[in-house]
Amino acid sequence: MGRLTDWVLAHRRLVVLAWLAVALTGGALAPTTIDRLGFDFSTPGQPAYEANEAITGQFGNGGANDPLLVTVALPEGSTVEGARPELTAAFDRLRQPGWRVATPFDGTPGTEALGAGEDRSAVALVWPPAVEGPAPYAAALPQLEGALSGVTVAGVAPVVTGTTVLAEGGGDERPIIVEIAFGAGGAVIVLVLVFGSLLALVPLLVAAVAITTTFLLVLGLTALTDVSFIVQYLVGLIGLGVAIDYSLLVVMRWREERAAGADDRTAVRTAMTTAGRAVVFSGVTVAVSLLSLVVLPLPFLRTVGFGGLLIPLVSVLVALTLLPVVLFSAGRRLEWPRRRPPSAESRTWHRIGSTVVRHRWVSALLATVVLLVLALPVLGIRLGSPEVSATATGSTPAAAAFRQLTADGLPAGVARPVEVLTADREGAVQELSEVDGVAGVLAPAGETWETGGTGLVDVVLADDPSSTAGRDALTAVRDAAAGLDGARVGGTAAGDADSVRAIYGNAWWVLPLVCLITFALLARALHSVWLPVKALLLNVLSIAAAYGITVWIWQQGHLTEALFGATATGTITFWVPVAAFSFLFGLSMDYEVFILSRIREGHDAGMGTDAATVHGVAYTGRLVTSAALILFLAFVALSTVPVVDVKIFATTLAIGILLDATVVRGVLTPALVAALGRVNWWWPARLARGR
CATH class of the missing domain: 1.20.1640.10 (Multidrug efflux transporter AcrB transmembrane domain)
Known part of the structure; x- marks a missing residue:
């Protein structure tokens, strides 16, 4: 150097x-x-991905893109059946070349899930061709809005909503x-x-x-x-x-x-x-x-x-x-x-270090209990995409329309239907309609739904597919479809389930591999075997606590309204835990290396373990606090990005850094270094001779 x-x-x-x-x-x-x-968030090689590719290739729409929802919330005293002529005329305007449309009046079983009889809301599902980018329907939306221009039903104008429209910023x-x-x-x-x-x-x-x-x-x-x-x-x-x-x-x-x-x-x-x-x-x-x-x-x-x-x-x-x-x-x-x-040397951190070292076992026990309690919610973590209701917040017409739609009794799963590509549409409708948790199976006639001997049926789940009941229903639909000859199940919900399986089902070995390499690097840097072991254990504990608080805030819905103006997501975005682990694991080690390097320097200068620990904390405490605060503010800035998935990711990172710089590096690290005493500095004699 x-x-x-x-x-x-x-x-x-x-x-x-x-x-x-x-x-x-x-x-x-x-x-x-x-x-x-x-x-692109696709998972090549997974069943849902392959099904979505086949759907898009054959029909030019759908698959990995949820439909747009054209909703009509009728005024009090009106019903879907009573407004049927006007609704039919309005929804017929949605039929464009290359667009796939499902309405409550297609004349096939299952359409009651889109509104029927005495319901006060009706919805049509529209799958236009999608374009690449953050707004897949950027080209189609103006055309759709033009088709609905000036249209009213019982004096109410239809509103366009759906997952792509509800995404904060509308994809902008x-x-x-x-x-x-x-x-x-x-x-x-x-x-x-x-x-x-x-x-x-x-x-x-x-x-x-x-x-x-x-x-x-x-x-x-x-x-x-x-x-x-x-x-x-x-x-x-x-x-x-x-x-x-x-x-x-x-x-x-x-x-x-x-x-x-x-x-x-x-x-x-x-x-x-x-x-x-x-x-x-x-x-x-x-x-x-x-x-x-x-x-x-x-x-x-x-x-x-x-x-x-x-x-x-x-x-x-x-x-x-x-x-x-x-x-x-x-x-x-x-x-x-x-x-x-x-x-x-910081006098404040010198006092903190001295207090922690003096009461090392009590400090270590209390800090560990705090982290374990904070980590408890992670035991109930559910992975997937946020429930649609979590993005249907605020006062935008699209958000209000989706909330009204579900409030009027239409199924929460209507925004994310499960798409099934099959050669036996009639058999699929009969089989899938009987699955628990299915609100309706849509199979309109026409070449936009059936061509070349195969066709699509869309399964509308009664609950959001990211909810517990919705996930169970999705699994049941996939199991039932497996019994149909050549049926392939797609849609975004099936894609999420495959992504979770792809990341967490076959990649368990990534964590021990990263830990092993990190141990080797830290052992070489600190010339110690047990300091790296301690650092790795503390890292895993602090990351688990960060996960727990994220689950408590976002999945369970505590403080989401106060902090983000949102509702509970019901799930944690499937890629957040593994991505957050990779970043937090490395960033947390920064502070561990800063502190332990200074403790090691004091020990090499002739200090005892206790004195070296207080010395290291006193000289790095202000640095670690300042650095962590800067990184925390950077993650707060990241949480303002108008995408719910990114907000969840930023929350995990911000909490992880805050816990790490305070509870872990300010208390647990010095307490355990002092508690281990001479054990901290054990280094194989053969390696010591090679220094």
């Missing part, structure tokens, strides 16, 4: 010009990168710069409080270079494979937090060395050989944890893994090269207006 720093300082102009060129290019091409990101993306600006604003406040000088700008500079460079690399990745749109948020916001964390560690150590009397070059060199070394191991650990996503059988999660691992690696590279140049060349001048840096 020392030789690298010497080379960087000897070639300062080259380093600055190189990073300037790369950052400017990445910034200029960032809009192009974002435009090339994809919105907000520029990523909005979230980055929000996260950066919070970071500025924290950094100004930490440094009290222009040094607060240095971590922001490092973050800006790291983010734009990573966007440039992601652009190259898009030339090789489809990259999920989620990556832009990870690069922008997690990149912001990680890059600032790494530079904060180095800058604070540099300032500590200068306060101790070191000259500029020596201060930079010492900071890089100590804090810089911790940054390298932290960055590699984060990257390794994100590699767990790469081996999963879902293409979009693989790209999240590839895109995600670029973030820490680029941040480390910038921190090791550009940062020492900035500190050496301008660091002293940037300490204005605070010329005298404060003591590197």
Whole structure:
């Protein structure tokens, strides 16, 4: 590390010009990168995916895209039967070439699920051709709204709703710069409080270079494979937090060395050989944890893994090269207006560390109990897509229309019907209509529903397919369809079930693999066997607690209205736990490495375990708190993205970081290090001789 720093300082102009060129290019091409990101969440090779591909290929619509719902909520005193002529005329306007339509008046069994008799609401299901992107019906919606222009039924205008319309923002993306600006604003406040000088700008500079460079690399990745749109948020916001964390560690150590009397070059060199070394191991650990996503059988999660691992690696590279140049060349001048840096040792954290060490067993027990209690809700976790009612919030006409539709007694599963492709439509209708939990089976006549000897029937479940009852009904439908000759089951709900099975059914070995590699890295960095073991156990415990709180908030619906203006989702988005694990596992290790490296440094300097532990906490407590707060604010910014799935993901990350920096690293880590005593430093003699 020392030789690298010497080379960087000897070639300062080259380093600055190189990073300037790369950052400017990445910034200029960032809009192009974002435009090339994809919105495909498919699971190739899974039964529902193959069925959806066959449906789309044969009929040009449906499959992996839920239908649009054209709803009519009749005024009091009116009924579907009484308004039948007007409703029929209105729904007939929906029939366009290449569009598949199901109405309550198709003259086939099962249509009563869409409204009948004394019902006050009626709905037509419309499957137009879809386009790629966040708004699959962007081209069809204007045409649909045009067909309904001026149409009323009993004085009421039809309203278009459905899962794609209910998605927050209607599928319209907000520029990523909005979230980055929000996260950066919070970071500025924290950094100004930490440094009290222009040094607060240095971590922001490092973050800006790291983010734009990573966007440039992601652009190259898009030339090789489809990259999920989620990556832009990870690069922008997690990149912001990680890059600032790494530079904060180095800058604070540099300032500590200068306060101790070191000259500029020596201060930079010492900071890089100590804090810089911790940054390298932290960055590699984060990257390794994100590699767990790469081996999963879902293409979009693989790209999240590839895109995600670029973030820490680029941040480390910038921190090791550009940062020492900035500190050496301008660091002293940037300490204005605070010329005298404060003591590197925090009195507050020294007291906290001393108290925890003095009462190590009580502290460890209380912290463990707190985390276990917080983790309890995870035992009831359900994976899938959020229930439609969770997105039907707010005062938009589409949200109000869906709420009214279900309030009037129409089945909650109408927005996400199960599509069955079969050569025996009549047999399928008869068989599937008898399945418990099925509200109706739709099988209209016509070439938009049947062609080439095969056709579609759509099964409307009585409950949302993400609910417990709906999931049971979906399973029963798939089992019943398996008894039909050549029947294939598709739709988004079946796709979700396959995704859960693909991720969690066959990828159990990913967790131990990541833990094994991380153990090897930490053991090498800390020259200890038991410190890494302890770190891994604490990481798993803190992540479980983060999952538990996320389930409590989102799945069970506590605080969702107050925090997000939403209702309970009933499930946790299927990809969130595995993606959150990969990020939290690595990011949490950052703080563990920061603290344990400083404890190890104190021990190597001759301190006893207790003294070294208090020393490590006192010198890193303020750093970890500040870094975690910045990362927490970045995740708060991520939670403002108008997509429920991303909000759930951001909630898990924010809670995980908050718990990790307080309960785990502030209490459990020092308590257990003090409790283990000499055991912490055990290292095989053969390896010790090889150092």
